[in-house]
Amino acid sequence: MAQVSFEGVTKRFGDTVAVDALNLEIPDGELLVLLGSSGCGKTTALRLLAGLEEVSEGTIAIGGRVVNDVDPKDRDVAMVFQSYALYPHLSVARNIEFPLRQRGMAKDVRAAKVKEAATTLGLDTLLNRKPSQLSGGQRQRVALARAIVREPQVFLMDEPLSNLDAALRVQTRADIVALQDRLSTTTLYVTHDQVEAMTMGDRIAVMSQGILQQVATPEDLYAHPANTFVAGFLGSPGMNLLPGTVTQGSGGEALVEVAGGVVPFPSTLRASSLGDAGAVILGVRPESLSLDPDGPLHADVTIVELLGAETHVICRTPDGSRLIVRQSARAAKPAPNDQVRIAVDPDPAAMHLFDATTTQRLTAP
Amino acid sequence: MTVASVEMRRSPVPKETTLRARRRREAGLAYLILLPALAVFGTFTFYPFFRNFKLMLYETPPVPGLPAHYVGLHQIIPTVTSTQFTQSLVTTIVFVALVVPISLILGLALAVAAHRKLKGIAIYRMIFSSTVVSSVAVASVVFGTLLNPVVGLLPWLGINPTPPALENTTWALPAVAVITIWQFLGLSFIIMSAGLQSVPDELLEAARIDGAGAWTRFWRMTVPLLSPTIFFAVIVSTIYAFQSFGAVDILIGNQSAVRLHTNVLIYNIVNTLQVENNPGAAAIMATVLFLITLSLTVLQMRFLERRVHYA
Numbered sequence: 001m002a003q004v005s006f007e008g009v010t011k012r013f014g015d016t017v018a019v020d021a022l023n024l025e026i027p028d029g030e031l032l033v034l035l036g037s038s039g040c041g042k043t044t045a046l047r048l049l050a051g052l053e054e055v056s057e058g059t060i061a062i063g064g065r066v067v068n069d070v071d072p073k074d075r076d077v078a079m080v081f082q083s084y085a086l087y088p089h090l091s092v093a094r095n096i097e098f099p100l101r102q103r104g105m106a107k108d109v110r111a112a113k114v115k116e117a118a119t120t121l122g123l124d125t126l127l128n129r130k131p132s133q134l135s136g137g138q139r140q141r142v143a144l145a146r147a148i149v150r151e152p153q154v155f156l157m158d159e160p161l162s163n164l165d166a167a168l169r170v171q172t173r174a175d176i177v178a179l180q181d182r183l184s185t186t187t188l189y190v191t192h193d194q195v196e197a198m199t200m201g202d203r204i205a206v207m208s209q210g211i212l213q214q215v216a217t218p219e220d221l222y223a224h225p226a227n228t229f230v231a232g233f234l235g236s237p238g239m240n241l242l243p244g245t246v247t248q249g250s251g252g253e254a255l256v257e258v259a260g261g262v263v264p265f266p267s268t269l270r271a272s273s274l275g276d277a278g279a280v281i282l283g284v285r286p287e288s289l290s291l292d293p294d295g296p297l298h299a300d301v302t303i304v305e306l307l308g309a310e311t312h313v314i315c316r317t318p319d320g321s322r323l324i325v326r327q328s329a330r331a332a333k334p335a336p337n338d339q340v341r342i343a344v345d346p347d348p349a350a351m352h353l354f355d356a357t358t359t360q361r362l363t364a365p
Numbered sequence: 366m367t368v369a370s371v372e373m374r375r376s377p378v379p380k381e382t383t384l385r386a387r388r389r390r391e392a393g394l395a396y397l398i399l400l401p402a403l404a405v406f407g408t409f410t411f412y413p414f415f416r417n418f419k420l421m422l423y424e425t426p427p428v429p430g431l432p433a434h435y436v437g438l439h440q441i442i443p444t445v446t447s448t449q450f451t452q453s454l455v456t457t458i459v460f461v462a463l464v465v466p467i468s469l470i471l472g473l474a475l476a477v478a479a480h481r482k483l484k485g486i487a488i489y490r491m492i493f494s495s496t497v498v499s500s501v502a503v504a505s506v507v508f509g510t511l512l513n514p515v516v517g518l519l520p521w522l523g524i525n526p527t528p529p530a531l532e533n534t535t536w537a538l539p540a541v542a543v544i545t546i547w548q549f550l551g552l553s554f555i556i557m558s559a560g561l562q563s564v565p566d567e568l569l570e571a572a573r574i575d576g577a578g579a580w581t582r583f584w585r586m587t588v589p590l591l592s593p594t595i596f597f598a599v600i601v602s603t604i605y606a607f608q609s610f611g612a613v614d615i616l617i618g619n620q621s622a623v624r625l626h627t628n629v630l631i632y633n634i635v636n637t638l639q640v641e642n643n644p645g646a647a648a649i650m651a652t653v654l655f656l657i658t659l660s661l662t663v664l665q666m667r668f669l670e671r672r673v674h675y676a
């Protein structure tokens with residue numbers, strides 16, 4: 001049993017609050033991705049769990065045991081660093097063996113475990129090499145082998161794929177998911193890459209400025225972002241966010257008036273939650289927009305990006321807001337400076353409303 | 366003007382010649398820029414260096430005023446096998462053996478102690494490195510006073526060897542070595558501190574999570590990762606220690622009864638040149654010192670580079 005829990009955990013560096021009252025539960029065997037932009041406190045949260053930083057307030061527990069004052073070596077966690085942190089003067093075999101040696105394991109047991117870990121990660125032929133003789137992907141696998149060989153209660157991974165090239169990253173993230181699935185070890189995985197988070201995590205915890213914004217499954221997070229930060233951060237590109245106001249249509253239907261047009265809103269609004277004068281932020285994913293001569297919105301095209309299978313048409317609304325339309329690469333492409341009209345998917349799930357003041361979600365999840 | 370006419374005008378000059386002329390011009394400019402440095406090095410380093418080889422071939426009569434005469438290589442063997450020289454060589458080796466390891470170990474210990482994120486640690490770093498800016502004369506006067514049998518620190522602590530440390534055949538060399546160690550400590554601390562800065566924190570953190578205690582982290586991680594720095598510090602301080610002169614000259618002098626026990630090579634060379642007026646023998650000893658330093662450096666590089674781990 002290795003459930004991890006953060007209860008009201010705060011970390012301050014002088015006057016700076018890096019992690020602010022973090023409450024987070026990671027059930028046994030789950031791969032939870034801590035996602036956020038640079039400086040949001042995600043790595044600090046990971047280091048607090050590893051014991052590399054001291055908690056200012058709150059408690060951290062691993063498997064029900066409070067570990068605030070427990071030395072890192074006694075927390076039974078293994079960590080994979082962004083730079084891999086391989087010991088450059090030791091061979092691959094000695095690197096993998098190092099944590100076992102520190103625990104005083106017998107030589108033959110160590111050798112068997114190193115062999116098993118090396119086989120799992122395809123390092124059999126590299127055991128006598130030094131880290132400097134390995135490629136980035138091989139180093140990454142050695143770091144993983146060093147982590148799994150100990151069979152710890154918790155894996156901690158601090159952006160382990162960020163130094164790999166794009167193709168290798170895709171391959172390795174699938175390998176890590178498969179490995180974690182097989183070992184069923186509770187894993188806290190830190191990344192700033194939302195694609196990595198979406199593809200790897202059982203659940204994703206989004207952080208911003210030291211504060212946990214939302215914890216949910218990737219699907220839920222994408223479909224029902226709790227606030228504009230999560231909405232804009234998740235998705236590639238993120239959700240379009242247009243400031244506007246809610247008004248009543250002649251038939252009693254809710255209309256959202258934004259710069260560039262009026263969009264009928266298909267869902268029931270919680271009117272009591274609206275800010276002053278019905279000021280809202282309308283959120284629409286790029287894939288829920290399409291170029292349509294009869295569309296309710298108009299905007300100017302600034303750039304057209306061809307990404308192979310799809311095209312991103314980046315537009316600017318009359319108030320200067322950015323609006324991205326995702327369409328198939330086969331669809332007709334407008335040219336920069338063209339004026340286009342844009343339609344919104346009428347599916348109620350395609351539109352999201354956020355309070356303009358609090359930036360929190362208004363539409364029911 | 367059309368493109369064709371430009372080509373016509375360019376074509377008579379062969380490309381190769383243009384390139385050669387350009388290279389010659391660049392080389393000329395390079396030598397011009399190098400000239401000031403060459404003049405300084407030539408005057409104060411290369412000329413004395415080669416002049417030294419010439420001096421080795423001449424013997425100066427013991428009576429002042431008489432001209433030196435050419436003896437070729439005949440005075441080399443008698444000089445390097447003389448008791449004065451061999452004793453001086455042994456004294457220097459003992460001195461180096463005392464100074465180099467102690468100053469490096471202390472420098473490393475202080476660097477490790479100061480390599481933490483604590484409030485006010487910069488003050489300690491400044492104190493630890495301060496000896497590097499104190500001159501040998503100041504250091505010698507300070508330690509001369511501390512070791513003084515009447516007003517010094519040692520008698521105040523109840524340690525009062527007879528005869529006093531700087532006049533004692535057993536303690537004179539260690540006393541001079543202590544001063545030199547103190548002087549080297551600043552440099553050693555700075556070199557080791559710089560080396561520690563280059564050891565990635567993540568490696569030590571990884572080792573910490575992997576179960577290594579502070580002692581293991583130091584011996585199994587810090588020291589191997591610091592080995593290029595240690596290697597450099599050993600070479601530099603060995604060369605410096607072989608060239609020590611000031612402390613012996615100021616604290617012992619050539620009139621002291623313990624002179625022969627602190628007669629390090631450089632001091633012996635200076636004495637041979639100035640007091641005994643024997644430039645030929647002094648030049649031979651200087652050449653031996655040069656060869657020792659050179660071969661030691663080569664040996665250390667060959668031996669240590671096999672054990673050095675470059676991160």
